[in-house]
Amino acid sequence: MSGNALGFTPNEMMTIAASRALKNDDVCFVGIGAPSAACNVARLTHAPDITLIYESGTIGTAPQVLPLSIGDGELSETAVTTVAVPEMFRYWLQGGRISIGFLGAAQLDKFGNINTTVIGDYFHPKTRLPGGGGAPEIATSSKEIYITMAQSKRGMVEKIDFFTSFGHGEGGDHRKRLGIDTAGPTLLITDLAIWKPDPVTKEFTVVSLHPGVTRQQVQDTCGWVVKFAEALDETPAPSELELNTLRDLQARTKAAHEGTGKAKAA
Amino acid sequence: MVKFLPLKKAVAENLNNGDSVAFEGFTHLIPTAAAHEAIRQGFRDLTLIRMTPDLIYDQMIGMGMAKKIIFSYVGNPGVGLLRRARDSIENGFPRSIEIEEHSHAGMANAYEAGAAGLPCAVFRGYRGAGLADVNPNIKSVTCPFTGEVLAAVPSIRPDVTFIHAQKADRKGNVLVEGIIGIQKEAVLAARRAVVTVEEVVDNFDDLHPNLTVLPRWTITAISVVPGGSHPSYAHGYYARDNAAYLEWDEIAADRGKFQAWMQANVIGKSAGDFAARVEHLRKAA
DSSP: OTHHHHTSOHHHHHHHHHHHTOOTTOEEEEOTTHHHHHHHHHHHTTOTTOEEEETTTEESOOOSSOOSSTTOHHHHHTOSEEOOHHHIIIIIIITTOOSEEEEOOSEEOTTOOEEOSEEEOSSSEEEEOOOOTTHHHHHHHSSEEEEEOOOOTTTBOSSOSOOSBOSSTTSTTHHHHTTOOSOOEEEEEOSSEEEEEOTTTOOEEEEEEOTTOOHHHHHHTOSSOOEEEEEEEEOOOOOHHHHHHHHHHHHHHHHHHHHHHHHHHO | OOEEOOHHHHHHHHOOTTOEEEEOOSSSSOOHHHHHHHHHHTOOSEEEEESSOOHHHHHHHHTTOEEEEEESOOEETTTEEOHHHHHHHHHOOSOOOEEEEOOHHHHHHHHHHHHTTOSEEEESOOTTOTHHHHOTTOEEEEOTTTOOEEEEEEOOOOSEEEEEEEEEETTOOEEEOSSOTTHHHHHHHSSEEEEEEEEEESOOTTSOTTSEEEOGGGOSEEEEOTTTTTTSOBTTTBOOOHHHHHHHHHHTTSHHHHHHHHIIIIITOOGGGHHHHTGGGBOOO
């Protein structure tokens, strides 16, 4: 891909585009991996007061390095407060305090339904994945859901094998019909594009292509027939500040996580 | 009344074949030493309960000790999959296990209901989620006041819960701090509770009044095992051994490699070996 010629990689573009979607007054329930990087880049650039919450109970955390797990010590040490896990899910998530739930996905369909549970049949799985963790209720109790993942035909599929967390179901008003009154997935940021659900059908539609990306590339890495908005934007390239912030964060993270290994060998 | 016991004795007195048992710890303060002692004593047919079964349940499942697991995230946190658990679920090796899968909200509510002495937990959850179709223990109730349909799951009441904590005082009261996870609820929900601690101090007189302290009469036995949470961490004592979690992915990927590692690092070792494992992870005070 043309990433190197542009001075940034598709993954960097994905993380930075995702970070831009977050606002300074958001209260964000952070999934591990790509969402965690995006949320912390937002905090270190345009959203210094954003509240980041990890499901281990850390509220208002500001880690210097990206945590390897949702429960790293760094999260508690830098948090405004750390609460017990039942309190996290009952008062803070179920209580309606979360504005954005930020999730990654192993398998995603065009309506923002996510599978991180099994590949194949649930009772006789081809691959048993870790499962949902907090995601089933994050998906329905957060006011909105953002999703970020790198595109692939294996990951973005016509039909997911298991509904770990509910997006827009079959589309349309399916959430309402199940008594879910939150907005659900409103944004999908991949390594190639920004997607938003159609207001009526709720099918994810490409609204912006990242610099240098073609429609064909988006279609070639997606398992369903992609719909494009009539007025298609180009995602602004990462600024120097955004790129430096992300790379510094990743370098600090790498050094910190390798540190324990080195000391062990010594 | 709480007894201070060597870990070997505390495990032997409180765990039995066929028990339902929770070794809890939400990434932090995972009771690895207690789990390893249970492995050495070779218990069978356990129902293993835990929100985040990580390395220790991968090890217990790989050693054929579990007949059932109740869980909400069966992964290696931040790394990926649990390969011994997968081998058991996908291939029935070394034995097939029954699984009862929940969401974190479901498990957390169920432990809390157990601690509260309730038969079930009620919460807003599982809407549109596939788990409700595959787990018969996920049901619903209708709120008698508003008519809202809510999820219901049975409370969790383990025969015995094992946790690791920072410290006990000489009377046997226990302090847990940092990411406190589900440990308090898991102890109060259980018939018996065994706690391993980093150290014993004279008293808790200088502690802030709102800290999470489990009174001594809620605990059956305490064992002092410095480093007993490795490769997890103990806030204020030592850091998480992230490299060990990455290494586990390779060890657990191969049945033979797994057995060799277990023989060398668990079967042939004792609780006393944990302190040395965290020496390089202790922070300068």
